[in-house]
Structure formats: C-alpha cells, structure tokens
Amino acid sequence: MSTRSTGLTQDAGWQVGVSRTLPQSPAVVWEFISGPRGLELWLGAGARLAPEPGAPYETDAGLTGEVRGYRPGDRIRVTYGDTTVQVAVSAAGGGRSVLVFHQERMASAEERERRRAHWQRVMDQVVEALADLA
Numbered sequence: 001m002s003t004r005s006t007g008l009t010q011d012a013g014w015q016v017g018v019s020r021t022l023p024q025s026p027a028v029v030w031e032f033i034s035g036p037r038g039l040e041l042w043l044g045a046g047a048r049l050a051p052e053p054g055a056p057y058e059t060d061a062g063l064t065g066e067v068r069g070y071r072p073g074d075r076i077r078v079t080y081g082d083t084t085v086q087v088a089v090s091a092a093g094g095g096r097s098v099l100v101f102h103q104e105r106m107a108s109a110e111e112r113e114r115r116r117a118h119w120q121r122v123m124d125q126v127v128e129a130l131a132d133l134a
Helices: 026-033 036-042 109-133
Strands: 013-022 056-058 064-071 075-080 083-093 096-106
Touching: 013 109, 026 036, 026 083, 026 096, 026 109, 036 109, 096 109
Parallel strands: none
Antiparallel strands: 013 096, 056 064, 064 075, 075 083, 083 096
C-alpha cells in the first residue's frame, strides 16, 4: 500500500495552489496582475516582465528568474528560485473571474506550507488592491 502526501507530485515535486473567485472581470484582473503594481505583489518589489518566453527578470531583493510562458489575458509562468510559479486568470461567469497562484518544484512539505501561507497573503493583498480600484 502506497501513501501519497497532499501536494506531492511525481514529476513536479511539492506544489501548492491558491485560488479565489473575484467580482472583477478577467480583463480588469489581468490588467492589474500583469501590470507593475500586481507584479510587485506576487513576484516582488521592482519586478518587471517582458511578455516573452526566456526573458529574464530581477526583483529589488535580488531574486532572478525567467519567463517560461506568457499568454496575455490568460497566464504567466516564471521560474522563481528553484521553483516555478504560475498566475492565471479565467472567466467565472457573471462578469467575475478566478485568479490562481500555483507554485511547483518545492523541496518539502514544510516549504509547501510556507508558500501556501505566502500565496494566501498575496491573494488577500490583490483582493484589497482591486477593491481600491473600484
């Protein structure tokens, strides 16, 4: 009998995802999350991304990575240290949207729990910032 731990995958190591349905349209959420203020909330202060695979980025804190995928209006995938982070926006009906932060290739269950708490805080900050835009 094999036991599997929640969040442990065969090919992507430990992973975690945090999602929330938001009252704003996908276009509004995308514009925010891919713009300067949104990028700083989820990627780090000073983060700027070129919308093309392979483009490097660096935050003010010195974190470096590269864009792995960028589909305008849909999702952004970047390397983040030894991990990969994806942010995605999709329609939820009724003019609402779903925002998802997903991180994979983490080293341990402990790191997964730390990152879950991190992404929940980021989500709260995004929700607050979007409410302030209204």
